[in-house]
Amino acid sequence: MSVTDGHVVHPTREQRVQNGLAARRGTPVESLADLGESSRDPIALLESQAQSRVPQLVPVRYGRMATSAFAFFRGAALVMADDLSRTSDSGLHTQLCGDAHASNFGLFATPERRTAFDVNDFDETYPGPFEWDVKRLVASLEIAGRDNGFTAKERRKITRACAAEYRETICRQAQLGNLAVRYSHLDPTTEIAGLGGLLDAKMEKRTRKALDKASRRDSLQALEKLTTIIDGHRRIISDPPLIVPVEEVFADLDAEAIYDELYGRVHSYRATLQWDRRVLLEQFELVQAARKVVGVGSVGTRAWILLLRGADDDDPLFLQAKEAQRSVLSYYVDGPTFRNEGERVVNGQRLMQSASDIFLGWQQGAGADGVNRDFYIRQLRDGKGSAVIEEMVPKGLKLYGRLCGRVLAFAHARAGDRIALAAYLGTDEEFDEAVSSFAVAYADRNERDLQALHDAIEQGRVKARTGL
Structure with missing residues (x-):
């Protein structure tokens, strides 16, 4: 929007579509797959954060991060932000979660006392390129899938499904009015019923148990x-x-x-x-x-x-x-x-x-x-509940990733130009493939970063306290 003679002038729907298409020409969707090279030292970045933290607790942080590739990734938002800053930028900005990995989504009770599923961690929230959140989410699914022993084919299905859910949801939101977009939400109880035959009996029982447990957390x-x-x-x-x-x-x-x-x-x-x-x-x-x-x-x-x-x-x-x-x-x-x-x-x-x-x-x-x-x-607790990513089977993580992709799209549509985003993303699967390929490359880098942390602990560069 712009201001002319004191009046706010909003772009038309067609102008917003053209903005999205122009962004797509400037930063082709396939370029989102590229990770690029970086000479950054992940441990130095983590140490820079430690300067402002409680000294006796920093070893606890390193100890928790060292337990797995997924745990390291969860603690390395700064490291990934540095990496993302060196990649292609769509130029389409919205309010970002800033740390949209799979464990930062979950259940909580709304003021109306219904159970909601949404993004639930905003320590790093800040405006930025929409794809940064999507890349962090999809990469987290690839990394979690590796930790859980899933095959490359299974992981690809999971990451592509998440990216597709995000893209398709943005495209649907682009057709809605402003108030409808603001009120869009995911009802986890209804969602379980809607999944129908996609959930086997064991998975449905586990999911309903998680909902019940969250409702009792107060x-x-x-x-x-x-x-x-x-x-x-x-x-x-x-x-x-x-x-x-x-x-x-x-x-x-x-x-x-x-x-x-x-x-x-x-x-x-x-x-x-x-x-x-x-x-x-x-x-x-x-x-x-x-x-x-x-x-x-x-x-x-x-x-x-x-x-x-x-x-x-x-x-x-x-x-x-x-x-x-x-x-x-x-x-x-x-x-x-x-x-x-x-x-x-x-x-x-x-x-x-x-x-x-x-x-x-x-x-x-x-x-x-x-x-x-x-x-x-x-x-501290108000109906809050989180999925145990480390215990999920491929089908469960795929479904969970889809839900995360959907609510992330809801959030981005509220805060950004959903019409330009939809035009950029398109209706084909090019975005899904690009982000999924990025996730594979980033998971490889994350494994090297985890090894760098293990080396730093062994060499005494940093101290780690485990078991906490």
Whole structure:
């Protein structure tokens, strides 16, 4: 769109189609298969991230990444961003997840209490070329398929199906109106019924079990798992280094001063919420906080859980405050700057998801070391569930990859020019083949990067702590 004499001028549908076709001429679809060469040092890139992380947790990150090719890939968003920056760029930008691997999709409860399936990690969200997200997703499926022992033929079917689902969904979204695109979502319960004969009885049972388990993941379940009763009071358990109450993390500081600071942080976070949700949050009081290690790539960034009490001890609310650092994509793509990286994450998530957590907000403040840090905050558990990629059979991973491709297309269509994207992607299978070929090449590179990490650990360049 453009602005003329104060009026916003929107391009016509035909102009948007022509923009997509022009992008296709400038960057042919087949060129998306090319990975190209790179002399970057993957360990140096990972070490650069370690500089701003909790030192004693960095070995945990390396230990988790070293367990498999898929685990390494999950933690190497910066490494892949560097690689993608050296490939052909379609020029068609949208809001990206930035780390769209297969384990960053999952189940969660919407504000209307329905179960949704969508992208669920936005630490790296940032505007960029649409294909970067698709390539990371499809490459993750190729890598997971190798780890699971699938044949090359099986993996090709999985990656092509995911790319095709993305392409076909974008083309369908291009035919819809703006509101219909905004409201598009995937209902996992309905989707299971719609798959019909594609699911065998065992797979359908496992999927329904995952849905049921996710629906029972809430603050009450977290209360039972993460807390205990000490001297008649509910307290978060201590399980270093994975869970450490704030009083132990800052044992040299006055506990009362710590909680005075936390009360102020919660109050400032509350101001970022929608008004009715502020009123709801005000009905809870802060009980305790603890540092909690999460994920693979995020290990070492500061992540806290906050236990709040409602009407009584049986009315808990668990929040997670996760440090938001600069998106890895922002080093390679020209885009906006942000006064608060937590706000970046929240705005990107709200834009890309069909529905978001009612307590999603952000906060900023100086830590005990005087360093100013940004955080985004959400419920710790609210119907959340993730697929166990490592346990999937070929048919299951193919179906799962299709669902991921579809919801990623929903997200990109909301945030970008779906009509230009559809024109670029086309109705043939050229895009599917190109992205699938890229995934094979990237999986090969990822295996070399994993070996580089193993070598760095063996040589003492980096320290790894395993089993956590």
